[in-house]
Amino acid sequence: MPKKSSIQSVIAFGDSFMDSGNNNIRASIIRADFPPYGKDFMGGKPTGRFTNRKTLGDYFVEKLGVKDYLPAYLDPSLQDEDMVTGVSFASGGSGFDPYTAKLLNVLSLPDQIEMFKEYIVKIKGIVGEEEANNIISKSLYLVTSSTNDWAISYTVIPVRRIQYDMAAYASLLVERKQSLYRKCSNWEQERLFSSTHP
Secondary structure (H helix, E strand, O other): OOOOOOOOOEEEEEOOOOOOOHHHHOOOOOOOOOOOOOOOOHHHOOOOOOOOOOOHHHHHHHHHOOOOOOOEOOOOOOOHHHHHOOOEOOOOOOOOOHHHHHHHOOOOHHHHHHHHHHHHHHHHHHHOHHHHHHHHHHOEEEEEEOHHHHHHHHHHOOHHHHHOOHHHHHHHHHHHHHHHHHHOOOOOHHHEEEEEOO
16 A cells, blocks of 8 residues: 555545445435346455455555545444545436436435535444544545436436536536535635536
8 A cells, every 4th residue: 555645534426436335225216236246346345446456545545545445424334433534425327407316316515515514423422423524534535426416317307408408507517516515615726526417
């Protein structure tokens, strides 16, 4: 594992690029807890990652020397030490448009933010308020989203295409993204990595 960086915790939000298994307990068709997913990762068992190996979040924590992989917040085997060094709240099929998550019965970004608030309370219970605030303020925040908005809500099930032209829908997604960031005003800009896919 690489030498540790100044970043000791990584928090991920978004879609399947970051989902480490949060959809495993959802009654949704958007799941990855079955073969062939995971065939080249952790003994070849499906973990809920939408890949055969690691997610983007896993690669970040590994390269930063935080830990080997980023666990799902909803993983029933999640330990306190995993919580302290970061988790993924991401849900495959999600997007900046909450309608996308509703269509697919996955966790919307507002749902993920609510889980993050719950996470903060849990972290305070584990390490105390002062250390928890230190962890939260110095974490790296990762956000990937928008692919499903365009692919699902605008193209496959074109409800949004009926309601908006492309420019108007793009503006809606930008507004939703900005709203998300405003809700999380404690994210320091230099510790926020956001990837929006077409």
